Amino acid sequence: MSEMVCNELVGAITAxxxxxxxxxxxxxFDAHIAECSSCTEYLAQMRETIDRLGNLDERSLTRxxxxxxxxxFRDWRAG
Amino acid sequence: MGxxxxxxxxxxxxxxxxxxRAFTELVDxxxxxxxxxxxxxxxxxxxxxxxxxxxxxxxxxxxxxxxGRSTLATWIFGIVVxxxxxxxxxxxxxxxxxxxxxxxxxxxxxxERFQSADDGWPGHWAIAPLPWPEHALETAETTQLIRDIxxxxxxxxxxVITLRDMVGCAPGETCNALGITDxxxxxxxxxxxxxxxxALETAFGATVVLV
Numbered sequence: 001m002s003e004m005v006c007n008e009l010v011g012a013i014t015a016x017x018x019x020x021x022x023x024x025x026x027x028x029f030d031a032h033i034a035e036c037s038s039c040t041e042y043l044a045q046m047r048e049t050i051d052r053l054g055n056l057d058e059r060s061l062t063r064x065x066x067x068x069x070x071x072x073f074r075d076w077r078a079g
Numbered sequence: 080m081g082x083x084x085x086x087x088x089x090x091x092x093x094x095x096x097x098x099x100r101a102f103t104e105l106v107d108x109x110x111x112x113x114x115x116x117x118x119x120x121x122x123x124x125x126x127x128x129x130x131x132x133x134x135x136x137x138x139x140x141x142x143x144x145x146x147g148r149s150t151l152a153t154w155i156f157g158i159v160v161x162x163x164x165x166x167x168x169x170x171x172x173x174x175x176x177x178x179x180x181x182x183x184x185x186x187x188x189x190x191e192r193f194q195s196a197d198d199g200w201p202g203h204w205a206i207a208p209l210p211w212p213e214h215a216l217e218t219a220e221t222t223q224l225i226r227d228i229x230x231x232x233x234x235x236x237x238x239v240i241t242l243r244d245m246v247g248c249a250p251g252e253t254c255n256a257l258g259i260t261d262x263x264x265x266x267x268x269x270x271x272x273x274x275x276x277x278a279l280e281t282a283f284g285a286t287v288v289l290v
Contacts, residue, residue: 005202007193014269018250038207045208049276052216053244056225059114061106065128069106069135070099076139077097 004028009039013046091151095142106135109155112246116159116256119238120167130163137162149255156242156256187273198290209285221279228278232271239264240271 001024004012009032015021016029033040061069093101113134117127137158145154194205215221229237229245235257242253243264254264280286 005200006204007188007202010188010273011269014265014272018265018268020265036203038204041208041210045211045280046272046276048211048216049272049279050244052221052225053229053240053275054247056222056245058111059118061110061114061128061131065132066106066110069132070103072132072136072139073099073102076142077099 001028004032006032006036006039009033009036010042013043016043017046017050088147091145091147105151109152112152112156113159115241115245116156116238117163119234119241120160120163122167122170126166126170127163130159130166134159134162150252153248153252153255156246156248156252157258160238160256187270188277194290203289205290206286206288208280209287211279211283211285215283216279221282224278224282225275228275229271232274235259236267236271236274239267240275243268244272 004025009029012021012025012029016026021029033043090101090105094105110131113131114124114127117130117134118124121127121130134155138155141158145151149157192204192206194200194203198205229240232240238257239253239259242248242256243250248256250261250264253259254261257264259267
């Protein structure tokens, strides 16, 4: 099994994070990360990016829209 | 909070029985993800609100036919996608024939980032990532930058990264809501995440030339 190089790791990173790499590719990925500080940094940055995307903001409906939706529910319940 | 929290059959029974409190709770829990998802397809907040309201009306009309093959939230997200996409086409932000099947091999990281066959270590970094400045991710400028990058992604990539990373859906839920395959979902997510990370790196100037 050939060693993974940096550009292959970059292409496989989402599959790695998704847990969808084959066992052998996951071992090649982990072996490369253990030796390569740049790819270790790349993986860390990808995780930070994903984490940041998940904490950007919460949105909320205007009170008017929310009340409109609840009024639609009452209409629906009334048949 | 993941959308899988919304899946209970007890809750579905309460809704069908006309329990207003259960309904209101669901509306409040799902409003933020529904607005984010509608925002993938429509340009402004007012239209996104209309799409969410219209989606709830469709949900109510269809509630007794919902078979529970996906979670309640996933089913609702799929309805939001359909409605917001139609509105987006009308608004002309979203292209009518934009496809989820982006099969062409789009380069997400430029080949110049890696050493060529003529260099010492083919396939290894030529321009390597450097650590990002501490706290740089947390600034208001970065938050706005990320929003702008996501807004500029192709629609299918924007939809997937919104559901997966901004709303917190599981891969299977995302496939169901968008009607795409598992592999397609992963390719789109990969492209979207790679571009967002790369844009942050550019903004932070965090690279070093190795060869």
